[in-house]
Each structure stands twice: as structure tokens, then as C-alpha cells.
Amino acid sequence: MTLYIKAGPDGKSVGDCPFAHYVRIVLHEKGLEYDVRPSTQDTKPQWLIDYYEGSMPALRHRKECYTESDVIAQYLDFFFQEPPLSGKKKLMAATQEAIDGFFPAVAKYLKHTPDGDDDDAALKQNLEGVLGRIEQHLSEKSGPFLVGDGAEFTLADASLAPKLFHMQVGLQKFKDNAINVSEQFPAVQEYMTAIFDRPSFKETLYPEETVVWGWSNAREN
Ligand SMILES: N[C@@H](CCC(=O)N[C@@H](CS)C(=O)NCC(=O)O)C(=O)O
Structure with a gap:
């Protein structure tokens, strides 16, 4: 899995996006391995711009890509059930x-x-x-x-x-x-x-x- 997120001031470090942080907390809670790619307008992949309006955070998993932190979090909770993070x-x-x-x-x-x-x-x-x-x-x-x-x-x-x-x-x-x-x-x-x-x-x-x-x-x- 690869997670594209807003980069920090140097264009390379993890940026200040609380929505990206939310997704990373979910990944961490579930013990999932992933690559994190802090990206700027200049370094985000062209396919992300072309097909997903450049929206970040964006999670690439196999051939799929998901954007919107809530959508990504719910996808992760559905696909990787342990520990379950959706309450009633x-x-x-x-x-x-x-x-x-x-x-x-x-x-x-x-x-x-x-x-x-x-x-x-x-x-x-x-x-x-x-x-x-x-x-x-x-x-x-x-x-x-x-x-x-x-x-x-x-x-x-x-x-x-x-x-x-x-x-x-x-x-x-x-x-x-x-x-x-x-x-x-x-x-x-x-x-x-x-x-x-x-x-x-x-x-x-x-x-x-x-x-x-x-x-x-x-x-x-
Ligand atoms: N509603 C979106 C908000 C995401 C958002 O606002 N992301 C901003 C930073 S907080 C971002 O990545 N901006 C950099 C960019 O789009 O290149 C979500 O929940 O994922």
C-alpha cells in the first residue's frame, strides 16, 4: 500500500495534514505496512492529478486508489478487520x-x-x-x-x-x-x-x- 499525503516545508517530510494523520493512525492501529509519500503539487503523481483531482490523502492498494480520509479509513476497516474500529x-x-x-x-x-x-x-x-x-x-x-x-x-x-x-x-x-x-x-x-x-x-x-x-x-x- 502507498499513501500519498501533503508534504512539509522541505517538500519531502510528512506535512501538517490532520486528515492524513487520521489515515496513518488507522494504518498503525491495524499494524499495516505501507509506504508514505509526502508530495507537493510538483511531485504528486500525474495519475493522481488526472484521475483523482490530485486529492490527498490518497491510498493506493493493489490497482485501486481511494481518496477522502473517511472513505480510506472505512475501506481499511472493512478490508483489514482486526482490530475493528467502527462502533455501532x-x-x-x-x-x-x-x-x-x-x-x-x-x-x-x-x-x-x-x-x-x-x-x-x-x-x-x-x-x-x-x-x-x-x-x-x-x-x-x-x-x-x-x-x-x-x-x-x-x-x-x-x-x-x-x-x-x-x-x-x-x-x-x-x-x-x-x-x-x-x-x-x-x-x-x-x-x-x-x-x-x-x-x-x-x-x-x-x-x-x-x-x-x-x-x-x-x-x-
Ligand atoms: N476532505 C479531505 C480533506 C483533505 C485535505 O484537506 N488535504 C490537504 C491538507 S489538510 C492536502 O493534502 N493538501 C495538499 C494538496 O492537496 O496538494 C479528506 O478528508 O481527506
Whole structure:
């Protein structure tokens, strides 16, 4: 299997894409071997541009290629069943509802400049609203994870963890920690501490500077 993902600042290292990180966590959880090919606009393969609009992450497996992180993750979970990472449909849907809109809220807030103006305050409030929903959802669990009673790690955790990491780095670097996650959202903080320590997360992680590089570029545009 070969995974094409956004490259970092040198054009060769693993880039700052939380969707690619999600897929890599799934590959790692399942103990699968794969080649990772960080790619730029100039180095991504022509077939990927011609047939898949250059979309990344893109997973090539045998003759097939899949794009969209959720599609890739579900394909991997279907094709390589151990350990199963899809919770019960109804429970997954309840979690999805709780985390819905999280990354768009993070992205809008981190991208916004100037930091601290009125629009910035509204975007911060919007993110706090979503975090409140996740806080409530996590508070109802007895186990550490997102779905059902929180006992099992699922695709929802693999997806959310990289996005929380972007939020943590971005809040610190660009927003002077205007949201104090540990005080305002203690269950989210506890979740972040636990999930960031999971081997599949740590072993597929890229440096914080890469996250800062990515958002700095986004903030210039
Ligand atoms: N909805 C897509 C989003 C993927 C995405 O936004 N990828 C970006 C980085 S986060 C990317 O690879 N950009 C570089 C490129 O397309 O060349 C997914 O879930 O896979």
C-alpha cells in the first residue's frame, strides 16, 4: 500500500495534514505496512492529478486508489478487520453529531487575522460552542474514548485526535491561549492528554513547527 499525503516545508517530510494523520493512525492501529509519500503539487503523481483531482490523502492498494480520509479509513476497516474500529452505527452517529463542525470552527478561528478583533472574538466563541458540545459528550462516558460508553478506540478517535492537536498548537502559537482548554473544558483536556499519548498517534506525529508552518501559510492567504 502507498499513501500519498501533503508534504512539509522541505517538500519531502510528512506535512501538517490532520486528515492524513487520521489515515496513518488507522494504518498503525491495524499494524499495516505501507509506504508514505509526502508530495507537493510538483511531485504528486500525474495519475493522481488526472484521475483523482490530485486529492490527498490518497491510498493506493493493489490497482485501486481511494481518496477522502473517511472513505480510506472505512475501506481499511472493512478490508483489514482486526482490530475493528467502527462502533455501532447509532453510537457512531451520536458521536458524529457531537463533534460535527469542530475542525471548520478551528480552521476559521486559526486562519483569522488580526487576532483579537471583534470577528476573532466571534470565531473564538463559535469554537467554544463546539468544544462545549464535545465536553458534554465526553462527560457522559465511563471510558476514555468517544463512542458509546467510551470503552473502545474507534475511527472517531482516530479522526478527532489530529484535529485537536492542530487546535492545541494553533491556540498557543497564534491566539495567546485565548481558550483555556484545561479550565473551560476539562473533559476535553483529559481526552487530549490520553489520546496524544497513544502509540498510533505519537508514532505518526509530525513536529509542532510543521503545524505552525501550515497555519502561517493559511493566515497569509
Ligand atoms: N476532505 C479531505 C480533506 C483533505 C485535505 O484537506 N488535504 C490537504 C491538507 S489538510 C492536502 O493534502 N493538501 C495538499 C494538496 O492537496 O496538494 C479528506 O478528508 O481527506
